[in-house]
Amino acid sequence: MKKINFLILLIFSSVIFNSCENTDALDRNVSVVNGDDGEKTQFDLYLDREYVDPYNISFLYKLPDIETNFNHTLVPATLENSIKMSNLVKYLCLEPYDAVAPEFFMKKFFPKQLLMVGSAAYQNNGTRIIGTAEGGLKISLFEINNLDVTNIETLNALYFRTIYHEFSHILHQNVDFSSDFDAITETTYVGDSWNESWTAANPSNAAGYISNYASKEATEDFVELIAHYITSSTSTWDDIIAAAGDTGGPIITQKMELVKKYLQTTWSINIDDLRDEIQTRSANLNDQDLDNIN
Amino acid sequence: MKTIINKFKFCTLILLVAFSCTEIGDDPAFDTSASERSSEAVTEIKATLTEPTEGWIFEYYPHDLQIYGGYNYILSFDDNNMVDVYSERQADFSIPETSSYDILSIGGPVLTFDTYNSVMHEFSTPSAAEYQAKGGDYEFILSHTDVEDVLNARGTVSDNNLKLIKLTESPQSYLTKVKEIVDYLDGAVYIMSTDGEITQIPVSNRNITFPGEDLEEDTVVAFIYTDTGIKLYETTTINGNEVTEFTLDKDANQLISLDGSTVLDIVFPPLNTSQNWIINVIGAGEVSDTFFNTFVNIYNNNGAIYGETLSTDIEFGNTITPTGIQFYSSGYYAEYNVTFPLLFSNPELLSIARKGAGFNWQWYGHLDPLITLIVDNEPYEVEGTPADDPTVVKLTSTVDPDVWFTIRK
Structure with missing residues (x-):
């Protein structure tokens, strides 16, 4: 019997063309949205109003195959689910940051393109990629055709932790965090073997990591903490710290203090306020009309 | 690997076009610039696609080796970049599935179905078990043919050469005729007589195997059902005759090539083993x-x-x-x-x-x-x-x- 191993979900950060790194420096003051020579739909007008004008973000809901990379077979997202996702990103990401961050923060720093992909990006070993980020400019979200708006945990696992994770990379790439953070678990980062280094008997949280992927390197550790913290309620976070044990729990808490300090002093963002905003909105998600593009 | 190579070829084309537009400038051999000509080509092909009231028959073959055979789709394009898609694979083809399309200008007009359509993207949708899906395309390089009302559509992933044929009746009418042919031939066995020798012609998954002449290997070619019979993916030489399409003669219980050179006798075995x-x-x-x-x-x-x-x-x-x-x-x-x-x-x-x-x-x-x-x-x-x-x-x-x-x- 053919047995397919469904391994853990992967999050990739990649720059497809390294040669572009030096020459394609992003000018965040320049619009990334090209003029459209076709007639705009109601959804296009909605995206202009809610994404382009306030944030200079291009919400890419159509998928010409050439937009995808060379390694995966992908299909576009349904229009219906892209509409829902546009409202979700606005409700659970853009607006919460707006509520706690300085004016124009999101317009200046948030990735300029969000690409909706209908299918997962399956690999030939049975694993699948759930999100990619290219050079801090573009976040691709996969499995939009399987969108389940009734389950906030799934929404966070499949989409929003990816977004928060990648966005946080942009922040520390603009202003680096303290080397004190690197030093906390400097000797236990495992690099690319993060996927095979941890077992049930030897879990990553006991070593002071919020996720297996956080053990890859300090920058991933840093952004994983942000992504997990703001998608966890106070009680859930307390449970996570408790589950990490007498060694891992205090380490995660120590790292989190540095994350809080960094966001507050560097970006004037109180991460607890941000978490409260996101948690309140998550609790009220069922009241939202996610099909509204008027 | 072929998929990757094709995508590289596709991108190379893009780069060539991009550089040709930005650095070389206008070509004195033409009255208009390259970008203007490209834009005109897109406009012209879009006008062609949206012109037929009933739409187009799309003879679609997924996979670079056409191992699933061919299937009929009906595409009805409108001016607002929306397309109604019908297919013989639908349980009920009275209702189309609608999604968006676009014509890209990438060295020539490229038709892309750029929002998900479960009918159009069926063979392109990957899964854990089929990470490259079934090798289906949803982007096609379009070009005119020598035949009026027929367009070439080359898949950008499979490199398959497909056809768009202008439809002159309703989608339901055409697909119903196709379905009648499919149902009639369900479970049929084909035999061919050559110089008095009778040979069974194997058919599986809309692929038909013709015996090779002398020491030549057998020829396996995909086919699609039409409203009158079956059509091969490509012209095939059978006993020295070039054959592309067969017409069903129910009275004689035969599939007869258009030139009459090749006849397949249809026999219904005592048991339908295709179910x-x-x-x-x-x-x-x-x-x-x-x-x-x-x-x-x-x-x-x-x-x-x-x-x-x-x-x-x-x-x-x-x-x-x-x-x-x-x-x-x-x-x-x-x-x-x-x-x-x-x-x-x-x-x-x-x-x-x-x-x-x-x-x-x-x-x-x-x-x-x-x-x-x-x-x-x-x-x-x-x-x-x-x-x-x-x-x-x-x-x-x-x-x-x-x-x-x-x-x-």
């Missing part, structure tokens, strides 16, 4: 004692070897492609592939021949005694109920009348 049948071994009066006792032996052996329970339902016919006999053992399938060659001496009898080990058979060779019993005692008399479209069929060996079994739909 699934079930043998219920423990049902009262369902199998003979000989059959039952052989099953009990393999049932016990299977339990002794693996501690598994062999299902008393056995699948027969088109189980997992290709045709075969399939067992189910405590969560695992195992299949032995058999064929049902036409018995020219007596087409009313069902012939069964070994083809080879199928899915998981390497682990379940101890089930072979039942295969041996079935195959060694062919051919079988076929007694179906009801006679015109049987759902219950008793197969009785002509070699040993004590070997018989019943199959049910």
Whole structure:
């Protein structure tokens, strides 16, 4: 019997063309949205109003195959689910940051393109990629055709932790965090073997990591903490710290203090306020009309 | 790998176009710039696509080797970049699925279906089991042909050369005619006479195999059903004649090439083996004692070897492609592939021949005694109920009348 191993979900950060790194420096003051020579739909007008004008973000809901990379077979997202996702990103990401961050923060720093992909990006070993980020400019979200708006945990696992994770990379790439953070678990980062280094008997949280992927390197550790913290309620976070044990729990808490300090002093963002905003909105998600593009 | 290469080719084309537009500038050989000509081509092809009231027949072949054969889609484009898609694969093709399309200018007009359409993207949608999907395309490089009202559409992933043909009747009308042909030929067997020699022409998954001449290898070519018969993916030489399309003649029960050079006689075997049948071994009066006792032996052996329970339902016919006999053992399938060659001496009898080990058979060779019993005692008399479209069929060996079994739909 053919047995397919469904391994853990992967999050990739990649720059497809390294040669572009030096020459394609992003000018965040320049619009990334090209003029459209076709007639705009109601959804296009909605995206202009809610994404382009306030944030200079291009919400890419159509998928010409050439937009995808060379390694995966992908299909576009349904229009219906892209509409829902546009409202979700606005409700659970853009607006919460707006509520706690300085004016124009999101317009200046948030990735300029969000690409909706209908299918997962399956690999030939049975694993699948759930999100990619290219050079801090573009976040691709996969499995939009399987969108389940009734389950906030799934929404966070499949989409929003990816977004928060990648966005946080942009922040520390603009202003680096303290080397004190690197030093906390400097000797236990495992690099690319993060996927095979941890077992049930030897879990990553006991070593002071919020996720297996956080053990890859300090920058991933840093952004994983942000992504997990703001998608966890106070009680859930307390449970996570408790589950990490007498060694891992205090380490995660120590790292989190540095994350809080960094966001507050560097970006004037109180991460607890941000978490409260996101948690309140998550609790009220069922009241939202996610099909509204008027 | 071919997919990757094709995408590289595609991107190379883009880069060439991009640099040609930005650095070379206007070509003095033309009255307009390259970008203007490209834009005009897009405008012209869009006007062509949106012009027919009824839309276009799209003869679609997924996979770079066309292993699934061809399927008919009907595409009706509007000016607002929306397209209605119908397909013979829909259970109900009275209602289209609508999504968006675009015409990109990438060295030429490229048609892309850029929001998801479950009908159009069926063969392109990947899964954990098929990470490259079924090799289907959803982007096509369009070009005109020498034939009016026919466009070429080359898949950017498969490199398959497909056709868009202007439709002159409603999508439902055309697809209904196609469906009638498909239904009529369901379960049919084809034979061809060459110099007095009769040969069965194997057909599987909308691929047809013509025998090679002299020492040449057989030619396997995909085909699609049309409203009048079948059409091959590409022109194929059969006994020295170039053949592309066959017309169904129901009166003569023949598929006849358009030039009349090649005739395939249609024979309906006594049993339609292109569908699934079930043998219920423990049902009262369902199998003979000989059959039952052989099953009990393999049932016990299977339990002794693996501690598994062999299902008393056995699948027969088109189980997992290709045709075969399939067992189910405590969560695992195992299949032995058999064929049902036409018995020219007596087409009313069902012939069964070994083809080879199928899915998981390497682990379940101890089930072979039942295969041996079935195959060694062919051919079988076929007694179906009801006679015109049987759902219950008793197969009785002509070699040993004590070997018989019943199959049910």
